[in-house]
Amino acid sequence: MxxxxxxxxxxxxxxxxxxxxxxxxxxxxxxxxxxxxxxxxxxxxxxxxxxxxxxxxxxxxxxxxxxxxxxxxxxxxxxxxxxxxxxxxxxxxxxxxxxxxxxxxxxxxxxxxxxxxxxxxxxxxxxxxxxxxxxAIPLIRPLRESLAGDKVNRVLGIVNGTTNFILDKMDSTGAGYQEALDEATALGYAEADPTADVEGFDAAAKAAILAGIAFHTRVRLDDVYREGMTEVTAADFASATRMGCTIKLLAICERAVDGGSVTARVHPAMIPLSHPLASVRGAYNAVFVESDAAGQLMFYGPGAGGxxxxxxxxxxxxxxxxxxxxGATGPGDSAYTQLPVSPMGEVVTRYHISLDVADKPGVLAQVATVFAEHGVSIDTVRQQGRQDGGGEASLVVVTHRASDASLNGTVEALRNLDTVRGVASIMRVEGE
Structure with missing residues (x-):
């Protein structure tokens, strides 16, 4: 020595x-x-x-x-x-x-x-x-060394312990967002100013790093679509439960099917209870990696703490x-693919949309027509009258896979319908 x-x-x-x-x-x-x-x-x-x-x-x-x-x-x-x-x-x-x-x-x-x-x-x-x-989770080194001979197609993960604690608390106890945040703060999981966590900035930075390593291309923070979780409600969790899902704030990095581009995004999403990420509780992190040769891999453990x-x-x-x-150096930057980062509008996934509508005949037909006009196929619909009356009903639509741009066009058109009182929530459905 x-x-x-x-x-x-x-x-x-x-x-x-x-x-x-x-x-x-x-x-x-x-x-x-x-x-x-x-x-x-x-x-x-x-x-x-x-x-x-x-x-x-x-x-x-x-x-x-x-x-x-x-x-x-x-x-x-x-x-x-x-x-x-x-x-x-x-x-x-x-x-x-x-x-x-x-x-x-x-x-x-x-x-x-x-x-x-x-x-x-x-x-x-x-x-x-x-x-x-x-x-503490070994992730970067496996991606850039252990999987260096493989082709990674997707990285899907929970990479922020604060947000996972809050969402897990909302799911397991029925607490509202603020109540769950207050508990996270009291326990030291959330900072006095939790903006970086709950608005997805922390997860977005991590998504940029993961996408760059996984796909051998340059992905900056500005390339990552980001959506926080402050608008997630107990009603969203109730809907997720009815679908056999839970809600997580996910970092998702994907290679396009044709291999010509990549996407990186952070947002809350419903995932089936059967998916391994659904069982990640408390302040823990987990990342699910999908590659050609190795198949599906999951990395799990404490994501923060001294x-x-x-x-x-x-x-x-x-x-x-x-x-x-x-006298050597380890693996450096690998950005040989130089793949472009596609805009969020080109991302294709499923959606859960909750609408407040007039409780009268013909509303469902009008809503279905708007979806059809924008090329978004409906998978399931659930409608029920409001318990408080007032002539309004709640209409929940779950779509088949569609582009984000098509879904946004659909939602804007729905807002212009006289029979639609409001769009209560929009949430992506992942992991299927």
Missing amino acids: RTRPLKVALLGCGVVGSEVARIMTTHADDLAARIGAPVELAGVAVRRPSKVREGIDPALVTTDATALVKSGDIDVVVEVIGGIEPARTLITTAFEHGASVVSANKALLAQDGAALHALAEEQGRDLYYEAAVAG APTASAVLGDLVAVCRNKLS
Whole structure:
């Protein structure tokens, strides 16, 4: 074993960073044995140096992250501060001063992953980021290494624990959205401002990363269709139950049937209870991968939290350190297909549409005509009068597969019917 230690700079020492530092210390001998050399924590960059950080030598703590990554003797920089800046500048500086990088920064990678990969390759460095998607679940490395000889056609997953906890609570207890969100906040699953989670921004960044790796093409955050889950109601869950389904916020990345394009989207959807993702409860994550040769694979586990995410970071750290010792670099950016990202309007799936309509003869015929005029075939229809009377009824239509553009045209036409009082909800039906 080499005796000179590999030096690691840690950028950020919050929930994840503190766990990374703890594991590096408590498992130092095991890590050294697995890598082939000792690993030394050479510095920890933080914003508040006065905060007591148990198990970390105060002499290692600094507020000057730039000076730390520029020191010239750092082998690996672990970036867990998040956000776009200063993370992007610090990562590029690390590459330019001889260090490889392990990151958990999904937002930055979804936005600038291609540029960062290009610079890493130019400088002969590694850029690993298993922890950026689905916490502890090994997913990125299987996609870009284990399945490198296969053709991945679809990635379908629950990649945000906060939203899954909320939807699972709504499903299992009948709670409304706000009630479930309040419980998630009280338990620490949701941030004080949960917008990034419940509006799908977090999941969309992860979808961009997954689509790029799975389909060997460049997919940016702006390419991902995003729809939040704040409008999901108890009535939607009641309808899902009647269909033998539940509701999940899904990240869906697909290769077109003809192979000429890809799509990436995040939105709530009904999925059959028979689908493996339907049984994913609480704050857990799971990703379902469909490929030509391997068939269907499912990756499941804790998708967030300090220790689980640190596990993924340390796995990358071991791989990068091994590469350093051998003088090699691991797999870089693979975007050889250069496939275009199709707009959401071209996505084809099934739909569940709930309408408030006048409770009188002929309404169903009018509604059916609108669907037919827009080329959207109806699978099932359910109509019932409102318990509160008022001359209105609830009409639920489940379609066969149709394009999103056709469905949108149908809904706009329905809104113009005098007999349609309102469109209560529209939800896609996936996983069939």
